[in-house]
Amino acid sequence: MDGTETPPDRSAEATEADGGGKPIPELSAVMPAYNEEEILPLAIEEAVEALEAQCDRWELIVVDDGSTDRTPEIIAGWHERDPRVRAATQRPNQGYTKALIRGFSEARYDAIFYTDADAQFDLNEISRLHPLLADHDMVAGYRVDRQDPWIRLLTSATYNRLQSWVLGVRMRDVNCAFKLFRKSFFDVVHLDSDGFLIDAELYARAQRAGLTWAQVGVTHRPREKGSTTVKLSTVTETLRELWRLRRRLRG
Secondary structure, X not given: OOOOEEOOOOHHHHHHHHHOOOOEEEEEEEEEEOXXXXXXXXXXXXXXXXXXXXXXXXXXXXXXXXXXXXXXXXXXXXXXXXXXXXXXXXXXXXXXXHHHHHHHHHOOOOEEEEEOOOOOEOHHHHHHHHHHHHOOOEEEEEEEOOOOOHHHHHHHHHHHHHHHHHHOOOOOOOOOOEEEEEOOHHHHOOOOOOOOOHHHHHHHHHHHOOOOEEEEEEEEOOOOOOOOOOOOOOHHHHHHHHHHHHHHHHO
């Protein structure tokens, strides 16, 4: 594990702009979505603009996790406009973890990024994470001035402490949905969670495999439309899931 922490720094972006080239050769972006018709058009639009600005070759895989609203139609409309935006459809709803695993399995390029479909991140900041892939297997964002309700801030802080205690892995913002991987990461890290702790499993399996990561501060924005569908679990439920994961890791 590598505990590198890099504060937000715009100088790299300025250097890249002066050079006139795109900083990322190729990238697969994974975006799970469940009933996100209100915010998804904005999330995809911003993602496409950011990927086009930063990448020579890219694809955006929107994992429709059994949505019952207009999410499938929105993805299909974008695919007609730009085939690089494509759907990976799961029926029925299988949950956030399975949606991410599906998206990772369909990624084609050497760098794989994931974020949520809530437009709370500026995807132009991927280019600040990408240079660190030269020395690390994963680069994870942590939210600077996090724009979430206080109950989610408290819950997240509790999760971080519990996961560090049970799994023995130190991470600043384990569930931050702004992570970049080498594709080879998933040749070594095989995910099998079906609960809500996929990010904890990513870190724990990476540590056991001797992989390294860096952490970078990223901008976090308030959610403009829609509402989160992630269930806030109790401490007891979280501990139960963590101990199950710990047993699997040791088994």
